[in-house]
Amino acid sequence: MQRQPLPKQVDARKLCITNAEINATATVQQLGRFAEGLASSEGEVLAELKLFRGEQGFYRIDGHALAKVEVTCERCLTAMPIEVVSEFALAIVWTEEQAKALPKYLDAVILGEELLDLEELLQDELIISTPFVNYHDIADCKATGPTEYPAPEGAGSEEKSESPFSVLGSIKPRD
Numbered sequence: 001m002q003r004q005p006l007p008k009q010v011d012a013r014k015l016c017i018t019n020a021e022i023n024a025t026a027t028v029q030q031l032g033r034f035a036e037g038l039a040s041s042e043g044e045v046l047a048e049l050k051l052f053r054g055e056q057g058f059y060r061i062d063g064h065a066l067a068k069v070e071v072t073c074e075r076c077l078t079a080m081p082i083e084v085v086s087e088f089a090l091a092i093v094w095t096e097e098q099a100k101a102l103p104k105y106l107d108a109v110i111l112g113e114e115l116l117d118l119e120e121l122l123q124d125e126l127i128i129s130t131p132f133v134n135y136h137d138i139a140d141c142k143a144t145g146p147t148e149y150p151a152p153e154g155a156g157s158e159e160k161s162e163s164p165f166s167v168l169g170s171i172k173p174r175d
């Protein structure tokens with residue numbers, strides 16, 4: 001299917017009335033807040049959004065996003081590729097009160113007369129769907145390579161506690 005660059009801002013309620021479908025691509029670099037939690041800002045995001053009027057007249061956005069990105073392995077602190085998959089069912093509402101009254105299977109997007117920022121929406125959904133900690137498969141992890149060398153002292157205890165370098169690892173500049 002033909003994909004377009006992600007439109008930045010859309011008149012969401014109008015698109016719901018016309019049953020719009022958006023098949024778009026975005027770069028991870030475009031999605032700054034999402035990129036912050038990753039090992040690099042390399043990568044691409046594919047997004048499919050369906051906008052329509054649903055039951056009870058709700059203005060709905062159903063979506064699916066797939067991001068191929070790099071995160072930091074918490075064991076060896078090098079980058080590893082993962083796919084972040086996000087599925088969402090949203091309803092556009094005017095107020096906080098309407099948001100609270102939505103059925104459980106719908107998440108609210110509170111939107112006034114302004115345009116909807118699709119980059120913001122997409123990165124919110126991707127951030128929620130990104131695993132908080134990530135590890136290579138044992139066979140691929142640099143920290144658990146061939147064991148011809150004796151394990152360094154204290155290596156065992158390091159496994160159990162949260163690595164003190166995990167934060168450092170995620171902000172380590174990449175070249």
Ligand SMILES: [Zn+2]
Pocket residue numbers: 073074075076077078135136140141142143
């Ligand atoms: Zn690793």
